[in-house]
Amino acid sequence: MRRRHVLTLAAVGAVAAGCRPDDPPPRAESGPAASPAPTLGPGGLAFPQGFAWGASTSAYQVEGAAAEDGRGPSVWDTFSHQAGRTRGGDTGDVAADHYHRVYEDLDLMKDLGLRSYRFSISWSRVLPDGRGALNAKGLDFYHRLVDGLLARGITPVATLFHWDTPQALQDKGGWEQRDCAQWFADYAQQMFYSLGDKVATWLTLNEPKTVVLLGYTTGVHAPGKRDRRAADVAGHHLLLGHGLAVRAFRGTNRKGRIGAALNLSPVYPADNSAAAARQAKIVDGEENRRWLDPVLLGRYPEDWLAAQPAGAPVRAAIRDGDAALIGERSDLLGVQYYNPIHVTAQGGRVVKHPTTQASWLEVYPDGLYDILTRVKRDYGDIPLTVTENGMPTTNDVQDDDRIAFLRDHLAAAHRAIGAGVRLEGFHVWSLLDNFEWAEGYSQRWGLIRVDPQTRDRRRKASAEWYRGVIARNGVQP
Numbered sequence: 001m002r003r004r005h006v007l008t009l010a011a012v013g014a015v016a017a018g019c020r021p022d023d024p025p026p027r028a029e030s031g032p033a034a035s036p037a038p039t040l041g042p043g044g045l046a047f048p049q050g051f052a053w054g055a056s057t058s059a060y061q062v063e064g065a066a067a068e069d070g071r072g073p074s075v076w077d078t079f080s081h082q083a084g085r086t087r088g089g090d091t092g093d094v095a096a097d098h099y100h101r102v103y104e105d106l107d108l109m110k111d112l113g114l115r116s117y118r119f120s121i122s123w124s125r126v127l128p129d130g131r132g133a134l135n136a137k138g139l140d141f142y143h144r145l146v147d148g149l150l151a152r153g154i155t156p157v158a159t160l161f162h163w164d165t166p167q168a169l170q171d172k173g174g175w176e177q178r179d180c181a182q183w184f185a186d187y188a189q190q191m192f193y194s195l196g197d198k199v200a201t202w203l204t205l206n207e208p209k210t211v212v213l214l215g216y217t218t219g220v221h222a223p224g225k226r227d228r229r230a231a232d233v234a235g236h237h238l239l240l241g242h243g244l245a246v247r248a249f250r251g252t253n254r255k256g257r258i259g260a261a262l263n264l265s266p267v268y269p270a271d272n273s274a275a276a277a278r279q280a281k282i283v284d285g286e287e288n289r290r291w292l293d294p295v296l297l298g299r300y301p302e303d304w305l306a307a308q309p310a311g312a313p314v315r316a317a318i319r320d321g322d323a324a325l326i327g328e329r330s331d332l333l334g335v336q337y338y339n340p341i342h343v344t345a346q347g348g349r350v351v352k353h354p355t356t357q358a359s360w361l362e363v364y365p366d367g368l369y370d371i372l373t374r375v376k377r378d379y380g381d382i383p384l385t386v387t388e389n390g391m392p393t394t395n396d397v398q399d400d401d402r403i404a405f406l407r408d409h410l411a412a413a414h415r416a417i418g419a420g421v422r423l424e425g426f427h428v429w430s431l432l433d434n435f436e437w438a439e440g441y442s443q444r445w446g447l448i449r450v451d452p453q454t455r456d457r458r459r460k461a462s463a464e465w466y467r468g469v470i471a472r473n474g475v476q477p
């Protein structure tokens, strides 16, 4: 097995906390932190000590302040302002207004008892043109955020790319250009130097598969392309950017860990036929192995490569040495789990379980167990953290359906730990109601309600429930 750099969560959390002068002191807490720790009742599922209970967001989905303090536009600013691209014409101009309400949100996180917060850096906020000199005011926002997290005992987990490619780089060809991988690594290196003394956990890419499928194949996400051939090239360059960023991280000699955040779906044959099993293997290649194999094994799957048509541009895009570079040693893997996939003998897909307001989100908690144990089985003992799991609901504040969803997925995660998976944390998607891409603000994924007009925050029932889970370090089924 390849060498893994192991840094315990405790060590990550122990990064020196530096309070900036403009950070108001954390609010005095009267909640669970001050009272005796609540305990689990009979049948409770206790998680390992130090388990990183977390929540996730991403820059364009929550920050707002789209044209403030020198931020440059990203592809999502452009896309969401084009007619017909998002539901109701919604944009991330204001989003959850997190840029202005960062201290309020930090206090909400502290109040929940979060141990870990996963956010993303807006590339065009820190580098308005994607390259060149840093925008000090933009970077300062992330210093405020990270300092505020550390001051509250919350471990920052920074994602470098959550879909918001700077528009200036898109104008030069974006991820279809091989150069974009290096532009990304250069930006990543600037972030390692700027924030690396405070941020110990880095995630390179968020869900490259979604960029390929929705951004470049169906075109329902930015940059809105419908070109399968270009999509596969962009997919390779994204992975190359991951490898170059990991290499740049090693070059900085910063302490800490780095890996990718991949959305994975267990793929099952829809029936017992050999044909369905064959088709499921093909879909598994697209959905999972195409991403996992290069990142964790340093090679593309043979069957996936062989399935690329002769003359497909991705064949030329994958140059000698690329796969090994993509496979630069990762320290951890972020697993984002939402849904299983059932494949028919004809290669079609069927839904076998209930869905949510997001019709693609088929609720199957056992799928989380299956994917976590499968990663361990096929890729070794790399530390895993669930970087996203959650659901949207039309229930406003009394979101009992979300509680049931999270409880069942946490129970599956607990079983996976029992089966030997090195699962270190679980991040709910999402901390806040936010801009759900093409769905705008119509889907609400947050533990915290954000009023669509005033942006006022209110804890939902799921937030109160999650606070109890964290305080007990476990789930009461």
Ligand code: IFM
Residues within 6 Å of the ligand: 058, 061, 207, 336, 388, 429, 436
């Ligand atoms: O909101 C998204 C997030 O940006 C990436 N993962 C899936 C979430 C829900 O669709």
